[in-house]
Amino acid sequence: MIPFLKFSIQDLGSYSVPQEGFPVKLNQNESPFDIPSEIKQEIWHRFQKDEWSRYPTEGPEDLLDALSQYAGYPKEGILPGNGSNELIQTTMIGALNPGDGMLIIRPGFSVYPRLAKIFNVELFQIFLNQNLQFEEAEILNTLRDKSVQMILIDSPNNPTGALLKLSTIEKILTVFNGLFVLDEAYFEFSQTTAKKLIDTHQNLVILRTLSKGFSLAGLRLGYLLGRPKVVSELKKAKLPFSVNRFSQVAATVLFAHSKIILNNVAFIKKERERLFAEMAKISGIKPYPSEANFILFETTEKPVQHIFEQLKSQGILIRDVSYYPKLEKALRVTIGKPEENDRFLDALRKILQG
Template identity: 30%
Template sequence: MIKNFFREDLKDFKPYDAEKNEYRIRMDANESYLHFPDELKEKLLEAVKDFALNRYPDPTASDVCRAYADYAKVDFNSLMAGNGSDELIQITSNAFINDGDKVMILSPDFSMYNIYIKLAGGIPIVFDLDEDFKLNAEELIDNVNREEVKLLFISNPNNPTGGVISRETIIKIIEGCNCIVVIDEAYYEFYGKTVIDLIDKYENLIVLRTCSKAMGLAALRVGFLASNKILLNELRKAKPPYNLNAVTQTIAEVVLRETEIINSNIKAILEEREFLLQGLKEIENIKIYPTNSNFVTIKVNDAEKVNKKFLEEGIKVRSFKAGRLKNCLRITVGSRAENEEFLKVLRRV
């Protein structure tokens, strides 16, 4: 039987299910609701109109890395570009994990960490946040060192809670853990605090970033990894040679140079987040978790019932049915009209 050739350790493995269904209002995937102005669209068309589609792309994505280095105020030589930060999580896992190696992840946290760890042959060790999704850093450090884990993944701000760990606490974790520490700053722009400036100070630090959220380039799939030369040398061993296509590199470089548009979009999203939060605070029987991201996570009495009503209205939010997030809904910040429509339906429910 063909199943005899399958990996035994993946027998009960469930692939990540990214829905493709169309909805009237999409507030489930933490994308930007904003579109680029026509002038920028013209620049993008001009940049790609004479493209040499018969040639392989720059394997190091040097031009777009230089653009991101200027944007993020880091050394160009400290960066690696990836096909979304998801690929950079996979590259990190493949570069450092041997079969049976332990890797620490938080619960709740970004679900793709668990998937890539298992695909690399690693063993995920879960450390639970408390009931309010806060982290006990001392206990985490003790667990990391006692379990002798090789990697620690932390998203900051956290996805899916929106909560954050202070810079001081992150530094304490980096210094206290005898492992490689990966800080995933996918939602950095909505928080404003980072440890990317410490990548050369700490030999065990990797920082991840993405252009899918604040920059509005989710369709392109482009992310960046920042670290020191020693770790980057190992990471390059696991990176495919042409992992970021030429069209993506070109478009992303143009957009990254448009800092005024990026900053204006971030400001608009933060204003809409505040509007959404104020509206949620006026509704009874829900718990709102503090957020420093472009989404808000709430807890209701019966998330399945509430989500069913949203789907009937053509509104898609992220609904959690089990585990630490049971009865929670994660709502991506939308436009003013989308936020108003969401709040109107939630009030009725």
Template identity: 30%
Template sequence: MAYRLNEKIRDLKPYDPISGDFSVRLDANESFLPVPQKILQKIAEAVILASYNRYPDPLAKELCQSLGEYYHVSPDLVTAGNGSDELISIICSAFLMKGDTMLTLSPDFSMYRFYASIAEAKSKQYFKKPDMTIDIDQLIAAANASQAKMILFSNPCNPTSLGLKREEVRRLITSVDALVVLDEAYMDFWEESMLDEVENYDNLMILRTCSKAFGMAGIRLGFAVANRTLTNALKAVKSPYNVNTLTQRTGSVILKEGQWLRSCIEEIKSSRDMLSEKMSVLENNYSQRMHVYPSVTNFLFVKIAQAEEVYRELLKSGVAVRYLGDFLRITTGTKEENEKFMQAFEKAIRL
């Protein structure tokens, strides 16, 4: 008899990002800011001294110390990961039992439901209102009615660019029995983080990434913050050497550059605001065709008629954005990249 894949992976397809040679890449929500030469030199000095014949520090202590200092949290509550994607996968597989219910929101980051399916958990969805906002009372009711063991969502949201304020997040955490996992990947661009309150709750875990604001997408670095009980459990179930030596050394160096990191955030926010202003002018001219959502992230979320046609016209112009059905998600870029995008978008929308 021939071996057959099991049904949960039989029809899966590998992740397929946009490929091709595009002069402007605004599709992946990366930072457009390169690491300065003087910091690259510090990284080079740090990594050249590493013992590459030895396994990396399994607890990434120096890296967690740097993360804790930058974000003003105890390093003992920090768990480093090979990108926050790895941590999402671990959390779903370890904190959910087969048949448990995980509640996600829609629209939201699609990989949440994928990882739940691999963990053989049931995935229930709370659908946001037509304006993409969240009715917190309805969300609480949905969580309790489904007896969810975990609620996992991004705040601010990818892809809607909207955020849920702290007081509403607190109400959710204290009104459910589920573990609430907040993916704060874009919270560096907003001021509503729950990081400083994480020890107040026994059912809160926060995920962060260094890919969006800090220009570290290439080294795959994310981290989780939770109370000691949850942190100890997470460290126990992750693989022992999940963050490699190069990432640990590089991350530790960059995270000590607080002034530069804060300037990156402000520059990205400024670029986003300028792009948003220009897109809002277009929205006034094409109000029957497009709507730009307010953004507290490093990207814009735009509802647009004939979105696929506009998307393909942008590709023809050498501009890559993210196509999401009736929507486009546009990462903010350099001034030159934003200008090229606007020229291509104005041309495409007139067709």
């Protein structure tokens, strides 16, 4: 132990995800489609004229205009951040004191419990039910019985792909006055949003990202939607200048080409349905329907580690989520390009037959 660093940090495992050396990389819910080179050229052309010696402006206006138009939300209520991860942290800084209560769903996005530990907050964990769906009654009971200052839920849920019903979100908001952070990282794939409820509930904020549907994971850009008054307060909890000039320019240009991006999303959704149908035919595999760009599946015959390692040895990297609560027999695969999905399917069939 290092005596001058917090125990809560040293007690955490490192957040490491293998990233290189796999021809078929389906482990981080990224888009398989890179930004087309003409658009990269356009971004580069604009960025060359930019003044790199200057700090980035907060906003800036053209990015806020583009986000506002895309999200259908007033720009005064939009806060860009360095990936939605930064904004998760920002909302926690803004709403929680050490010892406060935060409600999350397990299994869910793994960054939430990590940050809870770092911030020394009390975690109230609600587990998904047997069918890996949200348990509305349990959420509402916990809110009634416990002292909860913040709720942080991803919908679609990562790693299951399940959606939290809008009616459940509404019910939560009628009984809960703390900050409700709804993480819609996979919105492009689900096309379901609780954005309208911000009009009636000032304690709701929504997080989105350009890392998934928008193929921009490498540039780190997320955004928060909330009431303008809430956003201007939360902005104070965020590090200044955290979104660099390059990402600002890239995102602004990319929104001008959002049709290409949304075509990719539609393509990935079709591939998701194809992959699901093919996986459902494989004996020993139980895939779960997903509203995101990944599929969770359980292995009912062969050990989960065996399947994961066999795929890995063939250059196919997916995500082992078997250490998550309730998912002892589960793996998660990101939807890739058709040829990547085919390689995954072929390998999976052979492993299960072998």
